Structure formats: structure tokens, C-alpha cells
Amino acid sequence: xxxxxxxxxxxxxxxxxxxxxxxxxxxxxxxxxxxxxxxxxxxxxxxxxxxxxxxxxxxxxxxxxxxxxxxxxxxxxxxxxxxxxxxxxxxxxxxxxxxxxxxxxxxxxxxxxxxxxxxxxxxxxxxxxxxxxxxxxxxxxxxxxxxxxxxxxxxxxxxxxxxxxxxxxxxxxxxxxxxxxxxxxxxxxxxxxxxxxxxxxxxxxxxxxxxxxxxxxxxxxxxxxxxxxxxxxxxxxxxxxxxxxxxxxxxxxxxxxxxxxxxxxxxxxxxxxxxxxxxxxxxxxxxxxxxxxxxxxxxxxxxxxxxxxxxxxxxxxxxxxxxxxxxxxxxxxxxxxxxxxxxxxxxxxxxxxxxxxxxxxxxxxxxxxxxxxxxxxxxxxxxxxxxxxxxxxxx
Ligand code: PLP
Numbered sequence: 001x002x003x004x005x006x007x008x009x010x011x012x013x014x015x016x017x018x019x020x021x022x023x024x025x026x027x028x029x030x031x032x033x034x035x036x037x038x039x040x041x042x043x044x045x046x047x048x049x050x051x052x053x054x055x056x057x058x059x060x061x062x063x064x065x066x067x068x069x070x071x072x073x074x075x076x077x078x079x080x081x082x083x084x085x086x087x088x089x090x091x092x093x094x095x096x097x098x099x100x101x102x103x104x105x106x107x108x109x110x111x112x113x114x115x116x117x118x119x120x121x122x123x124x125x126x127x128x129x130x131x132x133x134x135x136x137x138x139x140x141x142x143x144x145x146x147x148x149x150x151x152x153x154x155x156x157x158x159x160x161x162x163x164x165x166x167x168x169x170x171x172x173x174x175x176x177x178x179x180x181x182x183x184x185x186x187x188x189x190x191x192x193x194x195x196x197x198x199x200x201x202x203x204x205x206x207x208x209x210x211x212x213x214x215x216x217x218x219x220x221x222x223x224x225x226x227x228x229x230x231x232x233x234x235x236x237x238x239x240x241x242x243x244x245x246x247x248x249x250x251x252x253x254x255x256x257x258x259x260x261x262x263x264x265x266x267x268x269x270x271x272x273x274x275x276x277x278x279x280x281x282x283x284x285x286x287x288x289x290x291x292x293x294x295x296x297x298x299x300x301x302x303x304x305x306x307x308x309x310x311x312x313x314x315x316x317x318x319x320x321x322x323x324x325x326x327x328x329x330x331x332x333x334x335x336x337x338x339x340x341x342x343x344x345x346x347x348x349x350x351x352x353x354x355x356x357x358x359x360x361x362x363x364x365x366x367x368x369x370x371x372x373x374x375x376x377x378x379x380x381x382x383x384x385x386x387x388x389x390x391x392x393x394x395x
Contacts, residue, residue, distance in 0.1 A: 010139045014132070016362030017041070020346065024356045031354065037385040039373045040356045042176060044241045046304060049297030052240065055288030059281040073277030076268065077103025077249065081283040084290040085234070085249045094221040096251055100264065102271055103278050106248040107206055107233040112137040113274060114202065114231065117266050118168060125166035127158055128364030129177050131204070134170040149366035156180040156324055156333065160193035169194065172204040174211060177363045177372040178333040179325015181216045187223050194229035198258060201230040209239035209302055211328045227253035231263070238330065240289040240298045247278065247286040305330045308375040308382035315386035319393040330375040333360065337393060345371050353388040
């Protein structure tokens with residue numbers, strides 16, 4: 001008889017966004033006269049850059065004519081998109097060969113797929129609070145997950161410690177949900193630890209475009225030795241508004257070898273077996289997003305989100321609430337007032353101010369008592385939310 005994967009039993013219900021939406025909808029129904037201000041969801045609200053739209057139209061027209069029509073794309077990505085991604089790395093001072101870069105439909109799709117490179121016995125360390133898919137994809141494959149708690153004391157940027165036993169470690173910097181970002185020194189400690197222990201770092205760079213501080217690396221490959229120990233995920237979702245368009249890329253350097261096996265060669269084998277390439281049209285859009293013009297245009301959108309973060313952090317300062325984030329990431333991670341739990345604060349903000357955020361405990365147990373504000377909302381909503389927060393919480 002067929003046996004479904006028993007590891008799915010270990011997953012918690014993905015209750016966080018469902019429950020927050022349910023409570024917010026109920027509140028809005030009960031208060032039709034007040035506009036609900038949604039600072040909960042980590043999704044962009046501003047449109048694609050004009051250069052991207054132009055490239056999309058052009059690529060669609062190419063598909064309409066026999067002489068310019070494209071069928072299947074190369075499984076590992078087109079030469080033009082790999083070159084665009086390699087050029088983007090070069091802007092950071094990082095040299096990667098185009099064939100060390102694999103074009104993807106975004107990080108979400110890669111998170112589960114990469115697990116296929118590693119045996120089930122490997123122990124997985126996840127810096128928490130974390131994007132929930134790091135834990136869930138590994139539980140699905142039957143791996144043991146060891147949480148490494150981020151706390152106010154370590155600035156939500158824990159470092160490797162003596163006795164840490166793991167072969168894989170997930171790092172996300174700048175971080176969702178905390179907005180905290182590792183300095184060069186902090187990342188160097190992780191790279192050295194991974195190389196000393198023969199471990200592999202899975203580095204999520206989804207929010208690198210939001211970095212404003214000079215000491216925060218945009219890519220783990222800015223650190224010496226990182227090509228020997230790290231896989232890095234990049235995405236245009238948040239940097240260029242591609243959440244609904246879908247494009248990203250994954251770097252697996254040729255220098256990444258474990259137990260005599262080239263993880264690069266294994267990933268080539270994986271992608272050429274498990275994918276049929278990413279849409280030609282979207283790769284042209286990605287190329288345009290990474291052009292000088294595309295980057296300049298997207299930066300104007302990022303500035304809007306960054307301004308939202310400034311408004312929110314100024315309001316939290318005025319209320320005397322502690323927080324991290326907002327400087328190098330579109331998230332502000334705030335301590336709930338008066339020892340409140342994450343869900344109690346969620347209810348308080350919703351009931352008394354019509355502001356919706358996300359309870360921190362949904363990102364791991366160490367997020368209890370914390371709360372995430374997303375800065376991707378509309379500027380007028382963020383400005384209004386800042387005023388409502390002050391009216392409710394400033395004494
Ligand atoms: N990684 C992190 C940390 C995220 O916050 C998100 C989306 O919110 C993703 C990955 C997913 O990115 P993508 O849209 O490229 O699948």
C-alpha cells in the first residue's frame with residue numbers, strides 16, 4: 001500500500017498568516033468606518049520598473065513571430081541572464097563565473113530543491129526567528145533541525161559557538177523577520193566556522209538591496225573563503241518588485257567541495273534533471289532589472305519602502321519601544337510593550353488602532369514577545385500607522 005511521507009506529520013499548521021488575515025478581516029467588518037492599515041505582509045506594493053516592462057513587452061512580441069520565437073530555455077539559465085547576474089556580483093566586487101550562477105524562478109522554489117544535495121543524516125542549524133520554509137523544507141525531508149536563537153542580547157545575529165553540531169546552517173542577512181544584518185566580522189566568523197567544520201552555509205540574500213550601512217556585506221562571497229563553504233540565493237522579488245513575476249538566481253561556486261564531491265557538479269545534475277528552465281520572457285525581464293537603468297529605476301521604489309521604515313522607527317522611538325531593523329531591511333522588529341506576548345500585542349494594535357502587523361512568535365519560539373512591521377505598505381498607510389501607534393502607545 002502507498003505510504004505518504006510521514007515527515008509531513010512533523011510540520012506545524014501554517015497558521016500565522018491565515019490567522020492574522022482572519023482576525024484582520026473580522027476587525028474590518030466590525031469597523032467599516034476605519035481603514036485597516038496592513039503592515040503585516042512581506043509583499044511589495046509598487047509596480048515594476050519601466051525598463052522591465054519594456055523588456056517584457058519586447059520579449060512577448062518576439063514569441064509572436066516564428067523568426068524570433070523561443071522554445072525550451074537552457075535548464076541552468078540563459079547566457080544573457082547569467083551574464084547580467086555575474087555583472088551584478090561584479091558591482092559588489094565579487095567574481096563568479098556565469099556558469100557558477102543558476103537562474104531560478106525565485107528563492108522559494110530553490111529552498112526545497114537544494115535539500116536534494118545533502119543526505120538525510122545531516123543536522124541543520126537555523127538561525128531563528130526565521131523564514132519558516134527553512135525549517136519546514138528540512139522537516140519534510142526528515143532532517144533534524146537545531147534552532148539557534150536570535151535574542152536581544154546577541155542583536156538577533158547569533159554567532160557560531162563551541163559545541164555547535166550541524167553540517168548545514170541557514171543564514172539570512174539582512175534578515176526576515178528581524179531586519180538585523182550581519183557585519184563583515186560576524187559573517188567572517190560563520191565562514192571560518194563552516195570551513196573549519198566542513199559545513200555548508202545556505203545564505204539567503206533576498207534583502208541585500210535594502211542595505212544602507214557600509215560594513216554590511218551584500219553577498220557572503222565578499223568574505224574570503226566563502227566560495228569554499230556557501231551557496232547563495234538571490235531574488236528579484238523584493239529588490240525589483242518581482243514577487244508576482246518570479247525570477248532569481250542561485251550561486252553554487254565550483255570551489256564548493258565536500259567529501260570529495262563537487263556540489264556545483266551535483267547541482268548541475270539536479271537542475272538539468274528537475275527543471276526545464278525559466279521562461280524566456282521572464283529572463284529578459286530579469287536582465288532588464290539588473291541593467292544600470294533597471295537598477296536605478298528600482299532604487300526609486302526601494303527609497304519609498306526605506307522612507308516607510310524611517311516613519312515607523314521614528315514612531316517607535318517616540319513611544320519608547322525597543323526595536324531592531326529598518327536600516328538595512330524593509331522590516332522593523334519591535335519589542336512588545338509591558339511584557340505583552342506577540343499575539344496580545346497583535347490584538348491590541350488591531351483592536352485599538354486598526355493596524356495589522358505580524359506576531360513575532362510565528363517565526364520561531366524565540367520571537368515570542370516581539371512583533372514584525374513590514375515596510376512594504378503604501379506610504380500613506382505607513383504614515384497613518386505611525387500616527388495611530390503614537391496616539392495609542394505614547395504616554
Ligand atoms: N527568503 C526570504 C527571507 C523571504 O522573506 C522570502 C519572501 O518573503 C523568500 C525567500 C522568497 O523569495 P522568492 O519570492 O524569491 O521566492
